[in-house]
Amino acid sequence: MAINNDPQPLSDVEVIKTKSRYLRGTIKESLADEVTGALYPDDLQLIKFHGTYMQWDRPSESERRKQKLEPLYSFMIRVRIPAGVLTPAQWLGLDELSSLYGSGTLKLTTRQAVELHGVRKRHLKKAIKGINDTLLDTLAACGDVNRNVMASANPHLSRVHAEAQQVAKAIHTHLSPKTSAYRELWLDVKPAGADHEPIYGETYLPRKFKIALAVPPVNDTDVFANDIGLIAIVEKNELVGFNVAVGGGMSCTFGMPETFARLGSVIGYVPRSQAVNVCEKILLVQRDHGNRSNRKQARVKYTVEKLTVAGFKAEVEKRLGAPLAPARDYKFKTNNDAYGWQQGEDGRWHITLFVEGGRVKDAPGYPLRTGLREIARAHQGSFIVTGNQNVIIAGVSEAAKPALQALLDEHGISAHQQVSGARGSGLACVAMPVCPLAFADGETYLPSLMDKLDPVLAELGLKDVPINIRMTGCPNGCARSPLGEIGFIGRAPGKYNLYLGASHSGDRLSTLYKEMLGEADILAHLRDVLSRFAKDRRQGESFGDFVHRAGIVKA
Numbered sequence: 001m002a003i004n005n006d007p008q009p010l011s012d013v014e015v016i017k018t019k020s021r022y023l024r025g026t027i028k029e030s031l032a033d034e035v036t037g038a039l040y041p042d043d044l045q046l047i048k049f050h051g052t053y054m055q056w057d058r059p060s061e062s063e064r065r066k067q068k069l070e071p072l073y074s075f076m077i078r079v080r081i082p083a084g085v086l087t088p089a090q091w092l093g094l095d096e097l098s099s100l101y102g103s104g105t106l107k108l109t110t111r112q113a114v115e116l117h118g119v120r121k122r123h124l125k126k127a128i129k130g131i132n133d134t135l136l137d138t139l140a141a142c143g144d145v146n147r148n149v150m151a152s153a154n155p156h157l158s159r160v161h162a163e164a165q166q167v168a169k170a171i172h173t174h175l176s177p178k179t180s181a182y183r184e185l186w187l188d189v190k191p192a193g194a195d196h197e198p199i200y201g202e203t204y205l206p207r208k209f210k211i212a213l214a215v216p217p218v219n220d221t222d223v224f225a226n227d228i229g230l231i232a233i234v235e236k237n238e239l240v241g242f243n244v245a246v247g248g249g250m251s252c253t254f255g256m257p258e259t260f261a262r263l264g265s266v267i268g269y270v271p272r273s274q275a276v277n278v279c280e281k282i283l284l285v286q287r288d289h290g291n292r293s294n295r296k297q298a299r300v301k302y303t304v305e306k307l308t309v310a311g312f313k314a315e316v317e318k319r320l321g322a323p324l325a326p327a328r329d330y331k332f333k334t335n336n337d338a339y340g341w342q343q344g345e346d347g348r349w350h351i352t353l354f355v356e357g358g359r360v361k362d363a364p365g366y367p368l369r370t371g372l373r374e375i376a377r378a379h380q381g382s383f384i385v386t387g388n389q390n391v392i393i394a395g396v397s398e399a400a401k402p403a404l405q406a407l408l409d410e411h412g413i414s415a416h417q418q419v420s421g422a423r424g425s426g427l428a429c430v431a432m433p434v435c436p437l438a439f440a441d442g443e444t445y446l447p448s449l450m451d452k453l454d455p456v457l458a459e460l461g462l463k464d465v466p467i468n469i470r471m472t473g474c475p476n477g478c479a480r481s482p483l484g485e486i487g488f489i490g491r492a493p494g495k496y497n498l499y500l501g502a503s504h505s506g507d508r509l510s511t512l513y514k515e516m517l518g519e520a521d522i523l524a525h526l527r528d529v530l531s532r533f534a535k536d537r538r539q540g541e542s543f544g545d546f547v548h549r550a551g552i553v554k555a
């Protein structure tokens, strides 16, 4: 039984988990109910642990209600992909499932996962079964458990990256829930015996839990945005261990100053052999000390604030039975992906492709989805989803490179890589029309804003400067907007708060610059600060650093 350290009563979700019989609830009955396209309210909490969320088409909602119809419900399914690595067959499998049961698009997420949208209740089980048939799963893709473990892409580039990816997979396996409910509900596998969760206990964690690994100098997983960030320490070309950061998180709630974005605090170093163990021990501290009364105060970042960094570290060390070693030196330079072809240590080639907003679809004049499908049919290596919503076609032999390049050219993918540095450094969350928490658009709006900003950047001579732009439809920060050198957080339809000044390597948060801006004001303010950047920028200075030096914002 999990400990509730708070004198307040347990939150509703805690009660639902307690009664759920290891995440079963009444999901089976809910799925079988043909009267509604929805699931029963308590099950909506539990299905998250199984990797799916109920959503609805928000634009048609009020009209449907007038017609006495329930909203047009559908489900988003999130596929858990540790370190983002897929085989071409798995890519093809997901692509096919999105045609069979979903909206015909794939969403590459900011945590190296893939989502299907628009799956109706009657297809949910078939779709999840289909995902398992590709040897992927959706268990713990969402819910109060350890989520998809991220690792610096590209594991084929160097031995160190490959080793970091193996550590990510080991953490993923060790911290996966053990309940048989998932296989029973979605795959019709009868439980072999009684359920037991040796790490989580029957009420799992107080809140979602996220782990990311990064290999400096590239922080492409934004380690400091995670509950646990592991920073690879490489000595003599060997991955010797990790600095451990705890308590990162991006979300806040407007009007609630007790909620805030926070960067992870580095508490020490562990050798590589202890990476899984230290993650387990941090998770146990959170399991036992996290707030189970108030979900708005339940993430690790608030537990760290409550216990203090030193107090949290002491709890981790108590469970480890030994003190953590002092953190070692490291330096991050960027949190961006490196586009284009790169050659790995083994001589194989890897190409990182820009996927705007992470949305893989066929658009008029740009058949990206078809192109990637054709590549998957021909390709022998792997597909890697990056934490920046992009994809890497990895492990291409010298001999196969020209044919792959031809497919990229034929489907317009090469031409669509010619984007400005700012557009190529953009992230946008799902937001409207399906995210129930969105106040404004995310991925459906950022491209058109960039269409207007790109000419300004070109005019100012900044076309090729990578400036991280991150947009979310609400302050939950799913596209890590507080880490944008330019960050947009949706306030209302068409209105955004504008934040400036995060570092280019993910280790400084941005600061609120202006509130409730519509498009014309956004463009006017950005023209102003970008003009100053163009005029007064020092050699190699990033936009985020410049706005601080110029006093445009203060940390």
Ligand code: SRM
Pocket: 053, 076, 078, 108, 109, 110, 111, 112, 113, 114, 115, 117, 141, 147, 148, 208, 210, 222, 225, 248, 249, 250, 251, 252, 299, 358, 389, 428, 429, 430, 431, 434, 435, 436, 437, 476, 477, 478, 479, 480
């Ligand atoms: Fe997120 C909730 C989408 C990464 C912080 N997020 C949601 C939901 C499930 C909305 C909901 O609760 O109904 C969104 C579903 C929309 C959809 O159709 O996908 C959603 N989050 C996403 C994705 C798909 C955004 C994207 O466009 O890529 C990302 C999926 C990641 C994955 O594969 O697991 C996604 N979410 C993030 C990140 C970024 C990260 O983890 O690096 C964050 C900020 C980091 C953090 O956790 O602090 C993030 N999402 C949230 C929160 C705020 C959590 C909190 O601490 O308060 C919520 C709301 C909640 O949990 O109550 C949320």
Ligand code: SF4
Pocket: 429, 430, 431, 432, 435, 436, 437, 438, 439, 442, 472, 473, 474, 475, 476, 477, 478, 479
């Ligand atoms: Fe939805 Fe807000 Fe997350 Fe965007 S940031 S996907 S609007 S919860």
